[in-house]
Amino acid sequence: MSDDFAFWLSYLTNGKHLTWYASFQFTIFAAAFGGTLAVIFGLIGATLKNSRFLTLRVIGTIYSSIVRGVPDVLFFLFFPLAFEQGVEWLIATQVCSPEMIAAQSAAWPPCKDANWFLGTPEYLVLASVSLGLVYGAFATNVIHGALRSVPQGQLEAARAYGMSANQVLWRVHIRQMWVYALPGLSNVWMLIIKATSLLSLLQIADIVLWADRLGAPNFLPAVGLVHADWRWRYYLVLFVFYILITWISEKGFDAIMRRAGRGILSEAR
């Protein structure tokens, strides 16, 4: 029994498993950074949508409706690829000479020197930005709706106190907006958490990729079959992991909503 325990303990802490545990940082980083960016893009998008100028309003509306009308995976894959190409094209206009372009046989980049190598950290940042862009469109809608839910009387009272338009916006409107936005933002956050499982599509060695590698049938010529296909066990662990994260976030958001709703009539929440 204790031998068994010692064996499993050492098996679950071998080098590959430790790398797997370490790769949770990528998921957590992408969720945290992507979530922050989504709120920022959401605020920008809602401001655009509320703008007095038609062009800005149209930009905000197009952003929030087009990005939401397309599958998140598609945009999630498209943005980093397009961004990388855009940067490589910019480099190419500077460093490539016509001879080098003629010598290049592959379709991309235009010349060998224009190649921009992306490692895991760069891809992680790009993935977070594209998560932020995609779910920022959802957050735009949420914040736009929340800004309109703030009672007019509150804003009128603020104006009657002689606050300038900026003061009304920052001290009253946006402060009170959070109470109405939080339920929607908590939904967006849940979507972001679930979308972090897609990181492996961008060649990031995240928890999903490692679960696949660790669970794959392990055959060593010296000892034969070490273990059969164990992938479903590893995926089950991830399944439970994500449910736990969702549960924790739900509790967290409940606490935040209770705190943000202090002093505001309960039907406002």
Next chain:
Amino acid sequence: MDRFIAELGLFAPAAVFNIYFALASIPLGFVLAVFLALGKASDNRLINRLSRGYIYAFRGSPLFIQFFMIYSLALSFNVAVWKPMGMSWWVLHPLFIGPLVLVLNTAAYTAEIFYGALRAVPRGEIEAARAYGMNRVQQFRQVIWPNLIRLAWPAYTNEVVFLFHATAIVYLALPVIGQQKDLMITAKELFERDYNAFLHFSVAALYFLAVSLVVFFLFGLVYRRLMRHMPAIPRMRYAPTWWR
């Protein structure tokens, strides 16, 4: 421009796979969701706990993981069960596993929508039905269900569009067999050939947008039919809302 039109033709057979996945999973998911929603509202503690747990688990975890988990689970039974029974050619086929996982997933989301609608059915109407001496089946068929489906329909429309968007993941998680490629795989393969991300991905996006609009249109027609007794039909929002 010619390239763009050629590209549209190239993606047409791929779109069929996405539409197949959605069409195969919508009816089953709908039926399963009704039972799950009733289960969540049930007084029986076991049924209540089970359906609550199921809905929570499948709404709380990514579809991508669900695909991997169920596919690898099916794979691990291959040698012991599917192969001897001669079933592995269809049980392990993406065209079967894909809709299976999508049904399990969409049933949970739809059940949550239906449960919300079930709780919003006016109490007075149910009491009136009871006062008429209707039994529980009659109550459900004559009073609760018509109210429920009308309340849930706009949200269910969004869910169907999301389900269609979710079909983009199927072949990113499951093996691609031969020429059976959906929109995402086609876009990715074409991208790897000539690195023209803007063309290929936007054509794929265009297909997704177009089918989403068709879904909104058709479901809008159904909604108008459902609401035909109302003097002014409540407007349906022709865009997925933020909530899911």
